[in-house]
Amino acid sequence: MQLHITCIPGDGIGPEIVTEAKKVLDKVASVYGHEMIYKDILMGGASIDVHGIPLTDEAIADAKSADAVLMGSIGGDTTTSPWYQLPPEKRPEAGLLKIRKALNLFANLRPAILYEELAEACPLRKDISEAGFDMMIMRELTGGLYFGERRTVEENGIRKAIDTLTYDENEIRRIAIKGFDIAMKRRKKVTSVDKANVLDSSRLWRKVVEEVAKDYPEVTLEHMLVDNCAMQLVKDPAQFDVILTENMFGDILSDEASMVTGSIGMLASASLNDSKFGLYEPSHGSAPDIAGKDIANPIATVLSAAMMLRYSFDLDREADAIEAAVKSVLKKNYRTGDIMSEGCTKVGCKEMGDLLAAEIV
Ligand code: NAD
Numbered sequence: 001m002q003l004h005i006t007c008i009p010g011d012g013i014g015p016e017i018v019t020e021a022k023k024v025l026d027k028v029a030s031v032y033g034h035e036m037i038y039k040d041i042l043m044g045g046a047s048i049d050v051h052g053i054p055l056t057d058e059a060i061a062d063a064k065s066a067d068a069v070l071m072g073s074i075g076g077d078t079t080t081s082p083w084y085q086l087p088p089e090k091r092p093e094a095g096l097l098k099i100r101k102a103l104n105l106f107a108n109l110r111p112a113i114l115y116e117e118l119a120e121a122c123p124l125r126k127d128i129s130e131a132g133f134d135m136m137i138m139r140e141l142t143g144g145l146y147f148g149e150r151r152t153v154e155e156n157g158i159r160k161a162i163d164t165l166t167y168d169e170n171e172i173r174r175i176a177i178k179g180f181d182i183a184m185k186r187r188k189k190v191t192s193v194d195k196a197n198v199l200d201s202s203r204l205w206r207k208v209v210e211e212v213a214k215d216y217p218e219v220t221l222e223h224m225l226v227d228n229c230a231m232q233l234v235k236d237p238a239q240f241d242v243i244l245t246e247n248m249f250g251d252i253l254s255d256e257a258s259m260v261t262g263s264i265g266m267l268a269s270a271s272l273n274d275s276k277f278g279l280y281e282p283s284h285g286s287a288p289d290i291a292g293k294d295i296a297n298p299i300a301t302v303l304s305a306a307m308m309l310r311y312s313f314d315l316d317r318e319a320d321a322i323e324a325a326v327k328s329v330l331k332k333n334y335r336t337g338d339i340m341s342e343g344c345t346k347v348g349c350k351e352m353g354d355l356l357a358a359e360i361v
Pocket of ligand 1: 013072073074075076077078093096264265281283284285286287288289290295296297298300338
């Protein structure tokens with residue numbers, strides 16, 4: 001199979017970690033008989049330096065013409081980099097918002113997995129962390145409170161701010177379908193999270209999710225109130241498979257779920273539109289403090305590439321092989337500095353990429 005992939009190395013550690021992800025993808029291609037066709041585009045600070053803006057229309061067109069986009073990370077040191085002297089719409093992060101909008105990426109997927117070998121990094125009590133967890137947070141990304149009408153007014157000398165939370169049934173249905181599709185590739189359980197005891201938007205959310213569930217008889221659906229979910233994530237995270245939720249709840253819960261894994265360099269993510277197209281990137285930033293030193297952990301980007309194979313190309317076997325390679329390298333006690341612990345062998349970014357690629361046979 002030919003895979004057309006647009007790559008955004010970006011800034012900071014971005015180019016280093018994308019190089020290692022490509023190394024692993026190339027090994028997958030040679031073992032499983034595929035052809036990876038990459039095209040690199042500039043975004044963020046790298047694009048500002050060349051074009052004066054964080055993302056050009058040509059770069060967007062290149063991204064659109066591919067089957068999927070694999071990204072490192074963008075942005076620099078927000079206190080010292082000259083990119084942050086520019087007006088907000090010309091700063092690196094504006095490129096990210098622009099590409100998400102241009103590609104209509106409405107579904108954000110963030111896996112939170114506790115690897116047995118990294119259980120020490122988990123801040124939860126030992127009896128909870130020992131049970132392990134492997135969940136996927138599916139967050140609606142382009143609707144709800146963050147995109148509703150907002151204004152600040154003054155009435156009778158009192159300042160008042162208004163934000164609106166709106167969802168229509170189509171916005172809910174398309175993300176619910178994504179959530180159930182993903183559950184079918186996993187342990188077939190969806191926990192839909194809302195605040196239906198208070199909010200109309202949540203009551204509609206619940207109804208539409210139930211309608212969609214009828215098309216997925218193999219998937220178990222449960223509803224959970226968001227406040228309860230926040231507690232359950234630290235009390236019994238092993239109960240979750242796919243958490244399906246709206247924009248603001250997902251924003252908060254996905255950060256909470258990430259934190260309980262304890263390892264920022266391990267967290268992948270994907271943003272999808274209503275076709276198979278997606279943008280895949282690590283959850284962490286561009287780590288300018290360690291850029292160019294060959295010490296960044298490339299695993300989050302490599303796992304993002306595995307998600308790309310699974311969700312944009314339906315190459316489940318190949319994605320499984322990458323995920324198994326990560327587990328195997330951790331089992332052999334190789335670690336980058338961020339996940340280092342006593343008795344393990346410390347390796348750099350490039351060596352970690354070599355080790356991962358070598359596991360794919
Ligand atoms: P960060 O995630 O870049 O770094 C936080 C800490 O984690 C740093 O100490 C860093 O060295 C470490 N770290 C992050 N990734 C690592 C990895 N793969 N291996 C080892 N250590 C790693 O967050 P920040 O410092 O707040 O942000 C830096 C820049 O990244 C900012 O410009 C910010 O806007 C940008 N950013 C971009 C994205 C994105 O591109 N989607 C996301 C978040 C932040």
